[in-house]
Amino acid sequence: MKLARGARLGPYEIVAPLGAGGMGEVYRARDTRLGRDVAIKVLPDALSGHPEIRARFEREARTISALNHPNICTLFDVGHEDGAEYLVMELVDGEPLSDRLHRGALPAPELLRIGIQIADALERAHRAGVIHRDLKPGNVMVTRAGAKLMDFGLSRATGMAGATGSTSSPGGLTQSPTIAQPLTAEGTLLGTFQYMAPEQLEGREADARSDVWALGCVLYEMATGRRAFEGRSQASLIAAILEREPAAIEGSAGDAGPRMEAPPAGLEWLIRHCLAKDPDDRIQTAHDVKLQLQRIAEAAGITAGAPRSGISSASAAPAIGARARAGARTGWLAAAAMLVALAAFVAWAWPRLFPAPAAFRFHPNTHIAGAADVHWPRVSPDGRALVFQAADSTGLVRAWLLRLDEAVPQPIRGSEGLQRAYWSPDGREIAFVASGRIERLPVAGGTPVTVCPAPRGADLSWGARGQILLDGLQTDSLRVVPAGGGELRPATRVSRADHEIGSAWPCFLPDGQHFLFIGIRNDGLAADIRLGRLGSLDSKLIGRSEGRAEYAPGGWVLFVRGGALVAQRLQVGAGRLTGDPITLVDNIDVNTESGDFSVSRNGVFAFEPLGAAGFGVRVLDRHGAPAGPVLAQGELGNPCLSPDGHRLLYERRGPLSAAWGDVSIYDLERGADSQVTFTGGQAVRSTWSPDGRRFAYTRISPDGRVTLMVAPAEGLGAVDSIPVPGAGMYLTQWIGNRLVGYSSAPRPLYVDLQDARRRVLPLLGADDVMGKPQVSPDGRWVVGSAPDGTTIQSFVRNLSGPAGRWRITFGQGGFNPFWTRNGAEIVFESTDGRVMAVDVRTRDGFQAGAPHALFKLPVQSLTREVASWAPDPRGERFAVLTRSSGGSSGDDIEIVTDIRALLSRR
Numbered sequence: 001m002k003l004a005r006g007a008r009l010g011p012y013e014i015v016a017p018l019g020a021g022g023m024g025e026v027y028r029a030r031d032t033r034l035g036r037d038v039a040i041k042v043l044p045d046a047l048s049g050h051p052e053i054r055a056r057f058e059r060e061a062r063t064i065s066a067l068n069h070p071n072i073c074t075l076f077d078v079g080h081e082d083g084a085e086y087l088v089m090e091l092v093d094g095e096p097l098s099d100r101l102h103r104g105a106l107p108a109p110e111l112l113r114i115g116i117q118i119a120d121a122l123e124r125a126h127r128a129g130v131i132h133r134d135l136k137p138g139n140v141m142v143t144r145a146g147a148k149l150m151d152f153g154l155s156r157a158t159g160m161a162g163a164t165g166s167t168s169s170p171g172g173l174t175q176s177p178t179i180a181q182p183l184t185a186e187g188t189l190l191g192t193f194q195y196m197a198p199e200q201l202e203g204r205e206a207d208a209r210s211d212v213w214a215l216g217c218v219l220y221e222m223a224t225g226r227r228a229f230e231g232r233s234q235a236s237l238i239a240a241i242l243e244r245e246p247a248a249i250e251g252s253a254g255d256a257g258p259r260m261e262a263p264p265a266g267l268e269w270l271i272r273h274c275l276a277k278d279p280d281d282r283i284q285t286a287h288d289v290k291l292q293l294q295r296i297a298e299a300a301g302i303t304a305g306a307p308r309s310g311i312s313s314a315s316a317a318p319a320i321g322a323r324a325r326a327g328a329r330t331g332w333l334a335a336a337a338m339l340v341a342l343a344a345f346v347a348w349a350w351p352r353l354f355p356a357p358a359a360f361r362f363h364p365n366t367h368i369a370g371a372a373d374v375h376w377p378r379v380s381p382d383g384r385a386l387v388f389q390a391a392d393s394t395g396l397v398r399a400w401l402l403r404l405d406e407a408v409p410q411p412i413r414g415s416e417g418l419q420r421a422y423w424s425p426d427g428r429e430i431a432f433v434a435s436g437r438i439e440r441l442p443v444a445g446g447t448p449v450t451v452c453p454a455p456r457g458a459d460l461s462w463g464a465r466g467q468i469l470l471d472g473l474q475t476d477s478l479r480v481v482p483a484g485g486g487e488l489r490p491a492t493r494v495s496r497a498d499h500e501i502g503s504a505w506p507c508f509l510p511d512g513q514h515f516l517f518i519g520i521r522n523d524g525l526a527a528d529i530r531l532g533r534l535g536s537l538d539s540k541l542i543g544r545s546e547g548r549a550e551y552a553p554g555g556w557v558l559f560v561r562g563g564a565l566v567a568q569r570l571q572v573g574a575g576r577l578t579g580d581p582i583t584l585v586d587n588i589d590v591n592t593e594s595g596d597f598s599v600s601r602n603g604v605f606a607f608e609p610l611g612a613a614g615f616g617v618r619v620l621d622r623h624g625a626p627a628g629p630v631l632a633q634g635e636l637g638n639p640c641l642s643p644d645g646h647r648l649l650y651e652r653r654g655p656l657s658a659a660w661g662d663v664s665i666y667d668l669e670r671g672a673d674s675q676v677t678f679t680g681g682q683a684v685r686s687t688w689s690p691d692g693r694r695f696a697y698t699r700i701s702p703d704g705r706v707t708l709m710v711a712p713a714e715g716l717g718a719v720d721s722i723p724v725p726g727a728g729m730y731l732t733q734w735i736g737n738r739l740v741g742y743s744s745a746p747r748p749l750y751v752d753l754q755d756a757r758r759r760v761l762p763l764l765g766a767d768d769v770m771g772k773p774q775v776s777p778d779g780r781w782v783v784g785s786a787p788d789g790t791t792i793q794s795f796v797r798n799l800s801g802p803a804g805r806w807r808i809t810f811g812q813g814g815f816n817p818f819w820t821r822n823g824a825e826i827v828f829e830s831t832d833g834r835v836m837a838v839d840v841r842t843r844d845g846f847q848a849g850a851p852h853a854l855f856k857l858p859v860q861s862l863t864r865e866v867a868s869w870a871p872d873p874r875g876e877r878f879a880v881l882t883r884s885s886g887g888s889s890g891d892d893i894e895i896v897t898d899i900r901a902l903l904s905r906r
Contacts, residue, residue: 002025003017003025003027003042008081009029009040009042009079009081009084009086010077010079010081011031011032011033012029012030012031012032012038012040012079012088013029013030013032014027014028014029014040015027015028015029015030015037016028018039025041025042026039026040026041026042027039027040027041027042028040028091029088031076031088037091038076038088038089038090038091039088039089039090039091039092040086040087040088040089041086041087041089042084042085042086043084043085043086043087065077065078067124067125067128067130069120069121069124069125070145070146071117071118071120071121071146071147071148071149072121072124072125072148072149073089073090073092073141073148073149073150073151074089074090075087075088075089075090076088076089076090090148092141092143092148092150093143094141094142094143094144094148095141095142095143096137096138096140096141096142097114097137097138097140097141097142097147097218097222098136098137098138098140100137100142101137101221101222101225104225105222105223105224105225106222106223108263108264108267108300108302109297109302110222111219111222111223111267112264112293112296112297112300112302113146113147114140114142114146114147114222115215115218115219115222115289115293116290116293116294116297117146117147118135118140118147118149118215118218119215119286119287119289119290119293120286120290121147121149122135122149122208122211122212122215122286122289123285123286123287123290125466126208126211126285126286126465126466127424127425127426127464127466128424128426128466128483128484129466129467129468129482129483129484129485130466130484131206131207131208131210131211131466131482131484132149132151132211132214133200133206133210133211134151134195134214135149135195135211135214135215135218136194136195136214136217136218137218137221137222139151140218193234193237193238193241194217194227194229194237195213195214195217195218196210196213196214196241197209197210197213197214197279198213198241198242198277199279201238201241201242202242205486205487205489207279207465207467207482208284208285208286208465208466209279209282209284210279211286212274212282212283212284212285212286212289213274213275213282215274215286215289216228216270216271216273216274216275217229217275219267219270219271219274220246220249220271220275223249223263223267223271224247224249228246228275229241229244229246242277245272245275246275248268249263249267249268249271250262250263250268264296264297264299264300264302265296265299265300266292266295266296266299267296270283270289270292270293270296274289279535280535284465284511284513285464285465285512362894362895362897363893363894363895364386364402364404364893364895365402365407365408365409366388366390366400366402366409366893374388374389374390374893375388375389375390375596375608375893376388376389376420376421376596377596377597377598377606377607377608377893378421378422378423378598378606379598379599379600379604379605379606379895380423380427380600381423381425381426381427381600381601382427382600382601382602383404383600383601383602383603383604384403384404384405384427385401385402385403385404385427385443386401386402386404386606386893386895387399387400387401387402387412387421387423387430387443388400388402388409388893389418389420389421391858396416396417397416397417397418398411398412398415398416398417398418399411399412399415399418399421399430399432400412401443404604404895411445412430412441412443412444412445413445413446414441414445414446414447414448415430415432415434415441415445415448416434417434417435417832418432418433418434418439419432419433419434419457419458419860420432420433420459420460422459422460422461422462423462424440424462424483425462425463425464425512427443428442428443429441429442429443430443431451431460431462431468431483432460433454433457433458433460434448435832436453436454436455436831436832437450437451437452437453437454438450438451438452438453438454438458438460438468438470438481439451440483449485450485451468451481451483451484451485452481452485452486452488454470454472455792455813455831457472457473457831458470458471458472459471459504459505459506460506461506461507461508461515462483462508463508463512463513463515463534464508464510464511464512465512465513465534466482466483466484466512467480467481467482467483467508467512467534468480468481468482468483469491469506469508469515469517470488470506471502471503471504471505471506471517473502473787473792475494475501475502475744476502476503477490477491477492477493477494477502477503477537478490478491478492478503478504478506478517478532479491480534490537491506491515491532491534491537492517492530492532492537492539493537493538493539494519495519495528495530495539495541498519498521498528498541499521500519500520500521500528501520501521501744502519502520503517503518503519503520503530504517504518504520504527504548505517505518505548505549507548507549507550507551508551509551509572510551510601512534513533513534513535514531514532514533514534514572515531515532515533515534516529516530516531516532516549516550516551516557517530517532517539517549518530518545518548518549519539519541527544527545527546527547528541528543528544528545529541529542529543529544529545529549529557529559529577530542531570531572531575540575540576542557542570542575542576542577543557543559543568543577544561545559545560545561546559546560546561547559547560548560550597550598550599551570552567552599552603552605552899553599553600553601553602553603553899553900554603554900554903555569555570555571555572556568556569556570556899556903557569557570557577558584558597558599561581564583564584564585564586565583565584565585565586565597565607566581566582566583566584567581567582567584567903568580568581568582582903584605584899584903585597585607585609596608596893599899603898603899603900603901604895604896604897604898604899605895605896605898605899606893606894606895606896607893607894607896608893608894609894615633615635615636615637615859615881615882616630616631616632616633616636616881616882617630617631617632617636617639617648617650617666617879617880617881617882618630618631618858618879618880618882619631619641619648619668619877619878619879619880620855620877620878620880621876621877621878622854622855622875622876622878623854623855624835624854624855624856627877628668630882631648631666631668631673632648632650632652632664632666632673635652635661636650636651636652636881637650637651637661637866637867637868637881638650638651638684638685638686638866638867638870639867639868639869639870639879639880639881640686640687640688640870640879641870641871641872641877641879642688642692643688643690643691643692643872643873644692645668645872645877646667646668646669647665647666647667647668647692647713648665648666648667648668648879649663649664649665649686649687649688649695650663650664650666650686650879651663651664651683651684651686652664652675661681661683661684662675662677662678662679662680662681662682662683663675663676663677663683663686663695663697664676665695665713674715676695676711676713676715677697677709677711679699682699682700682701683697683698683699683709684697684698684699684700684730684866685697685698685730685731685732685741686731687731687732687733687734688713688734689710689713689734690734690735690736692713693712693713693714694710694711694712694713695710695711695713695734696708696709696710696711696731696734696739697709697711697731698724698728698729698730698731698741699721700728705723706723706724706728706729707721707722707723707724708721708722708724708729708731708739708741708751709721709722710722710739710753722739722751722758722760724760725760726743726760727743727744727745727747728743728744729741729742729743729749729751729760730742730743730744732772732773732774733773733774733775735775735777735779736779737752737753737754738750738751738752738753738775739751739753740763740773740774740775741773742770742771742772742773742784745769746769746770746771746772746786747762747764747766747767747768747769747770748762748763748764748768748770748773748782748784749761749762749763750763763775763782763799764782764797764799768797769786769787770782770784770785770786770795770797771784771785771786771815772784772785772815772816772817774817774818774819775799775819776819776823776842777819777822777823778823778842779799779800780798780799780800780801780842781796781797781798781799781823781842781846782796782797782799783795783796783797783808783817783818783819783826784797784817785814785815785816785817788807788813792813792814792815792831793807793809793813793814794807794808794809794813794814794815794817794826794828795807795808796808796826796840796846796848798846804846806846806848808826808828808838808840808848808851809828809830809836809851810850810851811830813830813831814828814829814830814831814836814851815828815829815831815861816828816829816861816867816869818870818871820837820871820872820873820874820875821874821875822873823840823842824839824840824841825837825838825839825840825875826838826840826848827854827871827875828851829857829860829861829867829869830853833856833857833860834853834854834855834856834857835853835854835855835856835857835869835878836851836852836853836854837851837852837853837854837875838850838851838852857869857880858880858881858882859880859881859882868880868881869881
């Protein structure tokens with residue numbers, strides 16, 4: 001659409017056209033609100049006519065607009081007016097680098113200055129999870145103030161510049177929509193392919209290393225005046241990129257003007273390593289390219305880019321002859337020898353003269369009026385702020401920000417309903433899961449930006465290369481997604497040879513490529529600590545932990561052992577832990593959330609002391625109102641009311657926070673609490689007999705053997721044991737003469753106690769998948785949970801008639817189902833932590849009503865195996881976990897100012 005002078009697009013008044021082409025028109029315009037000139041790009045109808053592309057474009061544009069950097073052209077606004085989509089950008093006055101290169105290669109100072117500025121801009125974007133994917137001289141504007149990177153990331157946001165230059169997107173577009181220059185079809189194609197990395201041409205996913213390749217192409221062109229790869233046709237150009245190396249910089253000047261007299265030392269090496277065909281062999285980050293360019297400039301005595309100490313001005317560098325250099329060399333050698341001797345003396349004397357500073361410990365103010373459930377402290381990368389989460393008096397959970405030089409924490413608006421927050425590498429944002437999605441949000445608050453769906457929940461790690469690792473269910477492997485949004489890709493594979501069933505708790509190392517994670521074992525023993533690397537599904541077993549593991553500065557791995565937090569040195573290259581573990585904190589709360597601790601890049605360490613936030617059990621009515629005081633406080637799980645409602649069966653969890661403990665019974669009428677199993681932390685999934693006189697539980701021994709145990713509730717009498725072969729069996733119900741449960745597959749199983757052979761039999765077909773099965777009171781139906789696409793849903797199956805399956809959950813899904821009201825109702829836990837109820841009829845087939853909410857749980861189930869609640873058989877009362885600390889003391893989080901000083905004293 002053509003716009004005349006004076007036309008309006010929202011608050012922007014058109015002043016004059018700047019250019020036009022197949023990708024739309026560009027206009028100079030006036031922002032009438034702020035009184036500034038801007039550039040407006042009116043996008044083509046091919047984009048505006050597709051709502052799904054427009055929505056994705058707007059979402060990515062919001063992310064890119066936050067890239068505040070002097071060498072990135074700022075995207076101010078995205079608008080829609082009378083069916084037209086438009087972009088509002090910074091108006092840049094300068095010359096495209098491509099036009100400048102028509103006059104020949106650049107002098108070394110100009111090349112290094114522009115190269116450093118481009119690399120710095122790319123580094124900033126990559127840290128925010130944004131990949132350019134169309135870096136080339138035509139997208140770099142050279143201004144008096146420096147280089148400006150244009151069209152940043154928008155080709156990725158709209159999906160128009162696919163990895164293979166596909167024209168399958170609407171309109172057959174192959175170019176970024178913000179390019180103002182008119183290009184022929186041939187020019188557009190070659191202009192796109194000239195700077196594409198081999199992995200893009202082969203149809204693989206582009207990442208930050210693809211931008212490093214394009215930067216190498218641009219550096220080569222600035223050094224020689226010609227492109228790194230040429231071809232007479234599209235096919236020959238692709239072949240050159242995939243198979244050949246560019247000519248050496250010296251002697252490779254183009255026809256259009258002079259060549260660089262002599263490239264600075266190291267530039268050839270740098271460009272060659274930017275243009276490595278295999279991404280793993282390439283320089284890995286734009287940050288590293290920037291540092292190399294700065295080093296080259298320093299060695300050449302050239303001032304380039306931002307001033308650095310030790311880089312002198314080229315105009316001030318004296319001319320030194322060979323004789324003068326030879327004389328100076330002797331002096332430098334003598335000085336170097338003296339420096340080595342001095343360094344050795346300092347290394348010996350310093351710790352004796354100046355011992356390591358004390359590790360100051362203090363409790364930050366996390367007091368929030370009316371709040372409860374204060375936990376999950378996460379220190380910012382720079383160690384200056386703390387994010388934690390707390391639930392208010394209504395049960396609404398949100399993140400809170402406490403800057404450590406301020407007295408009062410502030411709520412982070414937009415984080416409501418989150419599940420544990422994680423910092424971005426630059427400390428400006430947090431990422432978390434809420435409503436079945438991974439969201440990213442500025443710590444100042446605002447509207448969250450969705451990264452990708454996460455219907456199964458997730459714990460995250462946001463790496464320095466703009467990637468987010470996430471886990472899922474206990475049987476899932478890790479996955480990775482760009483922080484700016486995109487496709488989820490596998491990041492690990494489960495090591496069945498090491499008896500693992502899944503992967504969890506990712507933690508990136510500072511390089512943004514290697515990461516730690518936990519391999520969940522199926523034998524109930526301590527979990528595996530594994531070291532992985534992006535780009536490979538393989539990982540290496542390096543140790544064992546009773547919780548999660550986290551990297552600390554100085555090459556340490558923090559993990560849980562024997563109920564304490566310990567540290568051990570990591571050799572990344574060798575893939576192993578070395579030396580003896582050092583105990584850091586022996587009173588850390590290792591059970592809650594698998595260990596509440598975090599450490600910043602500069603060693604500020606936060607943790608939750610033991611006892612600061614345990615659990616209690618409370619009985620609630622159907623509306624969530626308390627029916628009595630908090631009972632049986634401690635590290636608890638799987639509460640279960642007796643059939644008469646007078647006693648409470650629960651597990652007091654041991655050091656393996658995700659699963660095991662020992663069983664206790666609390667008498668609600670007498671207020672008496674008695675431990676009834678003494679397995680040393682091997683009991684899980686306890687349940688009452690129908691008459692309330694006995695209880696059963698699953699015992700998992702240290703060598704992985706699984707046994708079903710049946711014991712008298714009064715503690716007097718014989719204990720029965722039933723060995724379980726194969727994949728084990730976790731009890732969920734005792735109904736009639738049958739013990740019902742499920743294997744780790746999960747598959748529903750049962751044992752008939754009247755069968756002398758005590759066989760473990762399938763409840764459904766041998767291959768039917770169902771976790772947490774519950775048989776209806778009449779024995780005709782079974783309800784349980786199973787994966788359904790990307791969510792966990794609860795289903796009812798027929799046990800006595802024709803096969804059938806009915807889903808009774810909805811939306812994001814649900815789990816932990818129970819029959820109540822004599823089989824007329826099913827209650828379950830939704831993924832956002834509410835107890836839901838569904839009315840059912842089973843007289844003539846199976847019919848279910850619409851689920852409706854009863855109340856919000858104070859604490860969501862810790863894992864899908866360790867429940868935080870259970871109803872009585874009538875569905876009138878519910879035993880639920882609650883936090884035993886109200887979070888009001890302000891002493892529930894402790895901070896150590898320097899973990900390195902703490903390590904040096906052990």
